Amino acid sequence: MRGIRAADLLVLVLAVGLVGWSYIHFWQREAAASLEVWVDGRHQASLPLIESRTLDIEGSIGTSRIALAPGRARFLDSPCESKRCVHTGWIDQGGMVAACLPNRVSLHLQGRDRRYDAINL
Amino acid sequence: MSVETVTTRPEDHRIAWLAALAIAIHVLEAAIPSPVPGLKPGLANLVTLLALLAFGWRTAVWVSLLRVLVGSLILGSFLTPTFMLSLAGALASLLALGLGRGLARRWLGPLGLSLLASLGHISGQFALAYTLFIPHPGLWHLYPPLLTAALIFGILNGIIANLALQGVGRLRPTQQETASRT
Amino acid sequence: MRTELPKHLHLLALLAAILLAACRPAEAPLLERRFIALGTIVDITLFGVDAEQADPVLAAVERDFHRLHHDWHAWEDSRLTAINTALQQGGQAPVPADLMAVLERARALNRSSDGLFEPAIGGLMALWGFHSNDLPDRVPDAAAIEAWLAGRPRMTDLELQDGRARTDNPRLQLDLGAFAKGVAVDRAIAALRAAGIDNAIVNAGGDLRAIGARERPWRIGIRHPRAPGVLASIETRGDESIFTSGDYERYFEAEGTRYHHIIDPRSGYPARGTASLTVIHTEAATADAAAPALFVAGDAWPRTAADMGINRVMRVRADGTVEMTPAMAGRIRFETETEPAVMLRELP
Numbered sequence: 001m002r003g004i005r006a007a008d009l010l011v012l013v014l015a016v017g018l019v020g021w022s023y024i025h026f027w028q029r030e031a032a033a034s035l036e037v038w039v040d041g042r043h044q045a046s047l048p049l050i051e052s053r054t055l056d057i058e059g060s061i062g063t064s065r066i067a068l069a070p071g072r073a074r075f076l077d078s079p080c081e082s083k084r085c086v087h088t089g090w091i092d093q094g095g096m097v098a099a100c101l102p103n104r105v106s107l108h109l110q111g112r113d114r115r116y117d118a119i120n121l
Numbered sequence: 122m123s124v125e126t127v128t129t130r131p132e133d134h135r136i137a138w139l140a141a142l143a144i145a146i147h148v149l150e151a152a153i154p155s156p157v158p159g160l161k162p163g164l165a166n167l168v169t170l171l172a173l174l175a176f177g178w179r180t181a182v183w184v185s186l187l188r189v190l191v192g193s194l195i196l197g198s199f200l201t202p203t204f205m206l207s208l209a210g211a212l213a214s215l216l217a218l219g220l221g222r223g224l225a226r227r228w229l230g231p232l233g234l235s236l237l238a239s240l241g242h243i244s245g246q247f248a249l250a251y252t253l254f255i256p257h258p259g260l261w262h263l264y265p266p267l268l269t270a271a272l273i274f275g276i277l278n279g280i281i282a283n284l285a286l287q288g289v290g291r292l293r294p295t296q297q298e299t300a301s302r303t
Numbered sequence: 304m305r306t307e308l309p310k311h312l313h314l315l316a317l318l319a320a321i322l323l324a325a326c327r328p329a330e331a332p333l334l335e336r337r338f339i340a341l342g343t344i345v346d347i348t349l350f351g352v353d354a355e356q357a358d359p360v361l362a363a364v365e366r367d368f369h370r371l372h373h374d375w376h377a378w379e380d381s382r383l384t385a386i387n388t389a390l391q392q393g394g395q396a397p398v399p400a401d402l403m404a405v406l407e408r409a410r411a412l413n414r415s416s417d418g419l420f421e422p423a424i425g426g427l428m429a430l431w432g433f434h435s436n437d438l439p440d441r442v443p444d445a446a447a448i449e450a451w452l453a454g455r456p457r458m459t460d461l462e463l464q465d466g467r468a469r470t471d472n473p474r475l476q477l478d479l480g481a482f483a484k485g486v487a488v489d490r491a492i493a494a495l496r497a498a499g500i501d502n503a504i505v506n507a508g509g510d511l512r513a514i515g516a517r518e519r520p521w522r523i524g525i526r527h528p529r530a531p532g533v534l535a536s537i538e539t540r541g542d543e544s545i546f547t548s549g550d551y552e553r554y555f556e557a558e559g560t561r562y563h564h565i566i567d568p569r570s571g572y573p574a575r576g577t578a579s580l581t582v583i584h585t586e587a588a589t590a591d592a593a594a595p596a597l598f599v600a601g602d603a604w605p606r607t608a609a610d611m612g613i614n615r616v617m618r619v620r621a622d623g624t625v626e627m628t629p630a631m632a633g634r635i636r637f638e639t640e641t642e643p644a645v646m647l648r649e650l651p
Contacts, residue, residue: 003283007228015236022265041338082437093532116524120547121509
């Protein structure tokens with residue numbers, strides 16, 4: 001087309017890039033992307049939170065059963081007495097933590113951009 | 122009592138005509154119901170763009186600011202949030218145009234300028250809305266779709282401006298021809 | 304576009320590549336260490352240091368936390384429980400120098416809070432059943448609480464002199480609660496600084512102090528007291544501790560009423576009217592004493608805040624409305640879909 005110049009196309013590319021970036025930046029789901037499992041101070045596993053499944057983790061006093069789901073995770077059962085880990089319920093934001101201290105198993109959600117560096121509980 | 126005579130230059134007439142056109146479009150666009158608040162084709166901005174391309178920076182600024190001011194007086198929205206959003210859009214759009222012209226005058230045609238103006242317009246409005254009216258991060262969820270609309274209307278307006286300029290370009294020689302014949 | 308299409312094409316490709324690269328910023332070099340101590344998960348995050356440089360000091364900090372755990376635990380065998388037993392039996396006990404400094408600090412904060420931060424409350428906490436890893440399931444007898452109140456022990460009943468603690472009140476039982484975590488966090492930060500680490504967060508179960516920054520300010524999420532997720536966020540500046548006391552941390556329900564672990568020493572029952580209370584202050588220990596004290600103060604919290612020298616406070620009331628000091632309002636960013644109703648309260 002006549003009248004279209006080089007810099008016009010450059011601006012067009014930048015504009016399309018800006019629109020694409022705006023969706024990524026402003027529409028990203030703040031849901032957590034992956035789950036870190038720590039057992040007794042050691043980083044045991046990093047699991048993507050894409051599909052729903054359950055998993056057994058061997059801790060200090062027994063087996064903790066955890067549930068993974070898209071963007072969230074929780075304890076289903078643990079060999080502790082108080083079951084506080086189970087009562088914590090789903091954790092669904094980057095930086096959130098659920099833990100069974102007696103069994104020394106903790107779940108740490110990692111956000112896509114690590115929205116929070118720490119959570120004040 | 123002395124009478125002051127106001128002399129008007131041809132440029133003033135041009136600004137007045139173009140501003141009148143832009144104001145008419147501005148008021149019409151305000152009357153058209155929009156599915157999303159803030160979603161407009163931005164044809165009034167097209168007049169600013171054509172003023173810039175055909176007559177230069179000064180004319181464009183006058184046309185743009187007169188449109189916002191008089192348009193809001195006609196619609197009764199002067200100094201309301203609507204007016205301030207409109208002004209923020211116009212100023213951001215002018216700023217983007219000024220930057221585009223200043224940085225790449227030779228290489229930037231109607232399409233690029235139109236895109237700069239429309240993206241600048243919507244971004245300026247969001248910046249003002251966020252700082253002044255709705256300082257909530259949720260507001261920015263509306264930004265990507267409106268930015269997409271600005272992209273599309275920016276391209277369309279750019280194409281229209283391009284065609285209009287070529288039309289003017291074709292017109293001029295014919296006018297000169299007719300003039301020479303008579 | 305005239306002729307130089309190929310020439311511009313690679314320029315465009317380059318630009319597109321830059322734009323795409325800008326969408327996914329490189330992972331920041333954060334170093335993280337986690338361990339369990341003081342009954343919680345301790346999380347240390349460092350920025351801009353490599354593991355080799357940080358490892359020795361991190362190991363030392365972890366050892367210190369474990370040591371403090373054994374010194375200060377309120378109900379498992381510790382030096383603190385030994386002092387409590389000795390006070391109960393003979394009215395006096397030897398106190399090691401480092402613990403003495405902590406008790407003196409706790410007593411000063413007890414005074415400035417007009418008794419609302421009350422470390423002498425151990426007996427009452429045990430009565431409620433909060434001195435256990437499990438949660439209680441019933442409310443104690445009103446008569447037992449009345450009896451405790453009748454001989455209500457206070458931190459001012461405790462005499463600290465010449466490496467000894469003395470009291471005439473046999474009901475006085477020390478429970479440092481979160482204050483111990485605050486002291487430990489302060490010590491950890493001091494150790495990290497001494498090792499030349501200037502950008503760090505030490506987070507003991509949500510009880511945290513942040514120094515420096517990463518490539519942006521450290522961003523701290525404040526838990527929503529009534530919903531999963533985050534209520535608001537704070538970006539730290541320089542050197543700040545953030546501490547929140549909430550009625551959701553440890554609680555049980557009996558006959559439809561929630562009984563939480565933040566007990567008002569004046570009534571003997573859990574403090575009502577507040578869901579959570581957040582303070583920002585430089586030292587973690589002070590913040591850890593102030594948050595529960597202001598929580599207990601209820602509607603009168605601005606007076607207590609002024610007395611304790613705390614000027615950044617956010618209180619979420621039990622009805623969900625939010626009160627803030629003007630200094631806090633400038634720092635809080637709500638992260639909920641709809642912003643709660645906020646009332647600004649000046650300190651007297």
